[in-house]
Amino acid sequence: MLTTSALARTAALVGDPARAGMMAILMDGRARSAAELARGAGIAPQTASGHLAQLTAAGLLTVERQGRHRYHRLASPAVARMLEEIMAVAAGGAGAPGARPVRLGPRDAALREARTCYDHLAGRLAVGMADSMVARGQIELESDGGALTAAGAAFLGGLGVDLDAGEGRRGRRVFCRPCLDWSERRPHIAGVLGAALLRTCLGQGWVRRGEGRAVAVTPGGRVALRRAFSCEAP
Structure with missing residues (x-):
């Protein structure tokens, strides 16, 4: 059930410029590493990792693993x-x-x-x-x-x-x-x-x-x- 607090949390996550920038990069449908997203958004890798963890925990992003590598993509067409x-x-x-x-x-x-x-x-x-x-x-x-x-x-x-x-x-x-x-x-x-x-x-x-x-x-x-x-x- 949707609550106003859940709506506010989602809006706050997307409303951050760094997080919005990384999500916009993922709008092409391709998965990317944290380092690639950090470069694209113009932020430090450590900062990107924290933002990506929040977006993943909220169900806005999903993580795919290939060996030692982790790639991020939008969680669903609904997010896009x-x-x-x-x-x-x-x-x-x-x-x-x-x-x-x-x-x-x-x-x-x-x-x-x-x-x-x-x-x-x-x-x-x-x-x-x-x-x-x-x-x-x-x-x-x-x-x-x-x-x-x-x-x-x-x-x-x-x-x-x-x-x-x-x-x-x-x-x-x-x-x-x-x-x-x-x-x-x-x-x-x-x-x-x-x-x-x-x-x-x-x-x-x-x-x-x-x-x-x-x-x-x-x-x-x-x-x-x-x-x-x-x-x-x-």
């Missing part, structure tokens, strides 16, 4: 969704009357075009893909959920998207849902379906991972995505 939604609110300056709009630099502009949101695609590319599927009646997205239609299943099958890979249709995770894109302020596709789309785009060589959360569309991918979704890839 919480962070993405906080980013959307923060980017809009909500709760700060008279605040100046945030001016995004070149790095942020690249993230706005195409990036990973934990295990699915986000940014202008992902929103365009979602818009295309909605317009064609291949997917239905509502504020509280989503559904893949028979036409959508046939379309994705033709692209080679394996909807039964990973957690598949019968896992505990939501199969299809909208995720509010923090930069576009419109939904992209998340859930098992969103993860399957990202796997396909990577596997087909349409996109490749860049630094951090950034995703680059390959020349061949630009052609394939335009043909499949009738949207301009960045």
Whole structure:
């Protein structure tokens, strides 16, 4: 049962700049060592270890062990969704009357075009893909959920998207849902379906991972995505 004290504890954990920085690094879905997260957040390794222990104890992070090495990742898609939604609110300056709009630099502009949101695609590319599927009646997205239609299943099958890979249709995770894109302020596709789309785009060589959360569309991918979704890839 959710209590106000539990809500406050979670908010306090995420609200610390160092912890928020490390969690943002993990938004690309990849696991990282404490040393890597410390460097990325610009803090001392000892400080990072203390923060990571708190986040793990609270169930926001999970630790994977490989031999003598320990790697940290976000504990669940729900944690990633919480962070993405906080980013959307923060980017809009909500709760700060008279605040100046945030001016995004070149790095942020690249993230706005195409990036990973934990295990699915986000940014202008992902929103365009979602818009295309909605317009064609291949997917239905509502504020509280989503559904893949028979036409959508046939379309994705033709692209080679394996909807039964990973957690598949019968896992505990939501199969299809909208995720509010923090930069576009419109939904992209998340859930098992969103993860399957990202796997396909990577596997087909349409996109490749860049630094951090950034995703680059390959020349061949630009052609394939335009043909499949009738949207301009960045």
